[in-house]
Amino acid sequence: MDLSNFEKVDIKEVNGEYTLILRMKGNEQPSYDTEFGSEFFHSTKENGKTLINATKQFIKKEFPKIKKATIVLAVGTVILTSFPFQKAEAHEVTFNMSYLYFGNTKSYISQIDKTQGNLSLVSPSYFDINADGSLKLTTQYDPIFVKEMHNRGMKVVPFLSNHWDRNVGRAALNNREKLTTQIADFIIKNNLDGIQVDIENTTEIDRDAYTDLVRLLREKLPSDKEVSVAVAANPNGWTKGWHGTYDYKELAKYSSYLMVMAYDESYEGSAEGPVASYGWVEKSIQYALKQGISPDKIVLGIPFYGRYWKEGEATGGTGISNVRVDELLSRYGGTVVFDEATKSPKATITIKQGDPVTTIAGKTLTPGTYRIWYENSDSIAAKFELIHKYNLKGSGSWSLGQESTSIWQKYRAWMSDNAQAVEQPQQLPTTQATTTYTVQSGDSLWKIATSNNLTVDQLKQLNNLASDTIFVGQVLNVSSTPKNTQSPSLNVAATTNEVTKPATETTTKPAESVVVVPPAKITTTTSTTAAKSTTTAKAAAPAKQTKYPTLKSGSKGVAVTDMQNKLKKTKLYTGKVNGVYNTATKKAVIAFQKKYKLKADGIAGTATLSKLDSVAAATKATTGAVKKYPTLKQGSQGTAVKDMQNKLIKTKIYKGKALGKYDASTKKAVIAFQKKYKLTADGIAGPVTLAKLDSVTKSK
Numbered sequence: 001m002d003l004s005n006f007e008k009v010d011i012k013e014v015n016g017e018y019t020l021i022l023r024m025k026g027n028e029q030p031s032y033d034t035e036f037g038s039e040f041f042h043s044t045k046e047n048g049k050t051l052i053n054a055t056k057q058f059i060k061k062e063f064p065k066i067k068k069a070t071i072v073l074a075v076g077t078v079i080l081t082s083f084p085f086q087k088a089e090a091h092e093v094t095f096n097m098s099y100l101y102f103g104n105t106k107s108y109i110s111q112i113d114k115t116q117g118n119l120s121l122v123s124p125s126y127f128d129i130n131a132d133g134s135l136k137l138t139t140q141y142d143p144i145f146v147k148e149m150h151n152r153g154m155k156v157v158p159f160l161s162n163h164w165d166r167n168v169g170r171a172a173l174n175n176r177e178k179l180t181t182q183i184a185d186f187i188i189k190n191n192l193d194g195i196q197v198d199i200e201n202t203t204e205i206d207r208d209a210y211t212d213l214v215r216l217l218r219e220k221l222p223s224d225k226e227v228s229v230a231v232a233a234n235p236n237g238w239t240k241g242w243h244g245t246y247d248y249k250e251l252a253k254y255s256s257y258l259m260v261m262a263y264d265e266s267y268e269g270s271a272e273g274p275v276a277s278y279g280w281v282e283k284s285i286q287y288a289l290k291q292g293i294s295p296d297k298i299v300l301g302i303p304f305y306g307r308y309w310k311e312g313e314a315t316g317g318t319g320i321s322n323v324r325v326d327e328l329l330s331r332y333g334g335t336v337v338f339d340e341a342t343k344s345p346k347a348t349i350t351i352k353q354g355d356p357v358t359t360i361a362g363k364t365l366t367p368g369t370y371r372i373w374y375e376n377s378d379s380i381a382a383k384f385e386l387i388h389k390y391n392l393k394g395s396g397s398w399s400l401g402q403e404s405t406s407i408w409q410k411y412r413a414w415m416s417d418n419a420q421a422v423e424q425p426q427q428l429p430t431t432q433a434t435t436t437y438t439v440q441s442g443d444s445l446w447k448i449a450t451s452n453n454l455t456v457d458q459l460k461q462l463n464n465l466a467s468d469t470i471f472v473g474q475v476l477n478v479s480s481t482p483k484n485t486q487s488p489s490l491n492v493a494a495t496t497n498e499v500t501k502p503a504t505e506t507t508t509k510p511a512e513s514v515v516v517v518p519p520a521k522i523t524t525t526t527s528t529t530a531a532k533s534t535t536t537a538k539a540a541a542p543a544k545q546t547k548y549p550t551l552k553s554g555s556k557g558v559a560v561t562d563m564q565n566k567l568k569k570t571k572l573y574t575g576k577v578n579g580v581y582n583t584a585t586k587k588a589v590i591a592f593q594k595k596y597k598l599k600a601d602g603i604a605g606t607a608t609l610s611k612l613d614s615v616a617a618a619t620k621a622t623t624g625a626v627k628k629y630p631t632l633k634q635g636s637q638g639t640a641v642k643d644m645q646n647k648l649i650k651t652k653i654y655k656g657k658a659l660g661k662y663d664a665s666t667k668k669a670v671i672a673f674q675k676k677y678k679l680t681a682d683g684i685a686g687p688v689t690l691a692k693l694d695s696v697t698k699s700k
């Protein structure tokens with residue numbers, strides 16, 4: 001059912017109560033007469049329900065902001081029926097995917113294990129394109145990995161990439177008949193779950209060919225195989241250049257979903273700023289919806305990286321993983337400002353002469369002051385607010401392994417609850433209790449205040465703060481205000497689960513809140529030690545209590561998948577990890593409960609799941625040693641250079657001899673390799689470049 005079924009839709013609103021009168025076209029009346037007779041819901045019960053359910057779906061799609069209303073169906077002047085409509089159910093995200101790019105099978109499995117069951121699909125870099133537009137299978141493809149993911153109930157959907165090479169992208173489009181046949185055959189033969197098309201940097205002249213490539217894939221693949229497209233975020237509605245490639249409306253006809261790459265608002269060479277500000281991301285979502293794309297076909301891309309600019313340098317914007325930002329703050333200290341307008345954190349660090357040396361993506365950070373816009377728990381949570389606000393299908397992320405792994409502890413809460421979850425107003429105590437909170441990295445005064453039913457001014461008064469600057473490790477008094485004190489509130493429509501935020505002009509939150517991060521004590525200068533120092537520094541802060549669901553027979557979803565994975569580690573569960581709480585799962589839960597003297601009822605509640613977490617953590621297998629790579633550049637000599645040259649020869653990018661000298665021709669080959677695989681093209685072969693070179697040449 002769509003708008004064409006109705007001649008007119010009238011919306012009436014009285015004191016916040018809506019009535020929607022949907023007038024059907026006159027020629028539609030005969031088909032509905034039998035459904036609304038005097039014996040309605042008796043003689044034609046099922047038909048009536050079908051029409052009402054279809055009408056409810058129509059309202060959810062066409063009027064997503066209406067949460068509660070009375071619906072009247074009419075033909076002409078005759079009212080067929082009326083019924084209440086209430087969209088009281090919270091929007092829940094059940095789909096999360098992430099790209100796999102930096103690593104190999106072993107590291108990918110390790111990264112996925114750290115996601116705590118919050119991913120439903122991974123998209124590895126398996127499909128590249130030859131110069132003639134035919135399919136090029138990368139050396140990352142590993143059937144063992146695919147089988148392992150399937151055993152865990154996770155889909156594997158490789159992405160097809162031209163690595164920003166316009167000529168290669170156009171060759172693929174020109175050769176699309178052959179290319180799509182090659183892709184479909186490989187997916188079917190090797191039991192992959194579909195494909196995501198990620199051809200970038202073509203233009204509006206390639207628009208129709210691009211859509212046709214996606215159409216061909218949909219035609220040649222079985223219906224149970226995914227076909228999705230990674231599309232450029234387009235908050236400004238551009239129709240030329242790269243953005244002009246993507247005909248959202250037509251692509252959606254042939255796609256399982258569109259993955260909106262809502263990142264790189266600021267980029268290498270641009271002015272300093274957020275990678276994905278709240279307003280920019282929201283406009284990108286709104287553009288997709290305005291093209292007529294159903295919300296359940298939109299996946300919001302979230303960056304697991306940031307970009308940094310150095311004071312005094314003409315250009316900046318080099319990429320940096322979120323986890324490396326944490327490392328830099330631990331090593332050098334600094335400040336973290338959470339900009340409330342863009343809902344983005346900005347870290348500022350100063351490296352002094354004689355400080356430990358850090359290299360990021362082959363670039364050594366020289367002494368000076370750096371400003372880093374990146375993503376943390378607060379900014380990612382804000383993006384999930386948008387996913388819930390617009391009822392989107394879910395999230396995607398670029399790329400797994402770049403994130404701070406602590407976010408996965410919060411992902412389930414972000415997925416299951418609209419960030420503005422409805423809570424019943426709490427009665428405040430008549431006397432103040434002495435309650436304190438220890439400031440953690442990423443906190444802001446506004447965040448701490450609102451979490452404790454305070455205004456920012458009240459929080460500052462309680463702690464005699466003269467400014468908005470707070471320090472990691474600082475203990476703040478967050479005692480509740482007396483019962484007769486007016487506390488801030490949200491405008492909550494309790495019967496509809498609809499929450500309206502207070503207007504910006506009436507809130508007391510500052511434009512920016514600052515957290516000062518002291519440097520951790522460090523005795524060595526290796527990245528491994530810095531990471532450990534980060535862990536140590538974070539461990540000092542009190543951890544937030546994990547909220548556990550209640551799982552039982554019949555439950556489904558990522559929470560069950562997570563539990564099954566952990567039960568496998570205890571060796572009490574030997575079944576499939578499929579996210580379904582079946583009989584075998586229940587038996588394993590009972591066995592676990594008996595072993596640890598819990599109530600053996602087969603229901604996994606807070607006590608069981610928290611115990612399972614602690615047991616799984618204690619029995620987690622250690623991973624093998626991580627290979628340490630040197631940093632090689634022009635002038636370097638030795639076996640490491642010779643090894644790199646031999647591998648570059650295998651890629652057919654380097655035509656010289658492996659003499660162990662990093663000369664101009666070697667640098668030129670390194671730059672070509674870096675450009676091909678979307679790395680920083682600076683001609684310096686650091687850990688990221690060498691690791692990628694290893695993975696590319698592994699089976700050559």
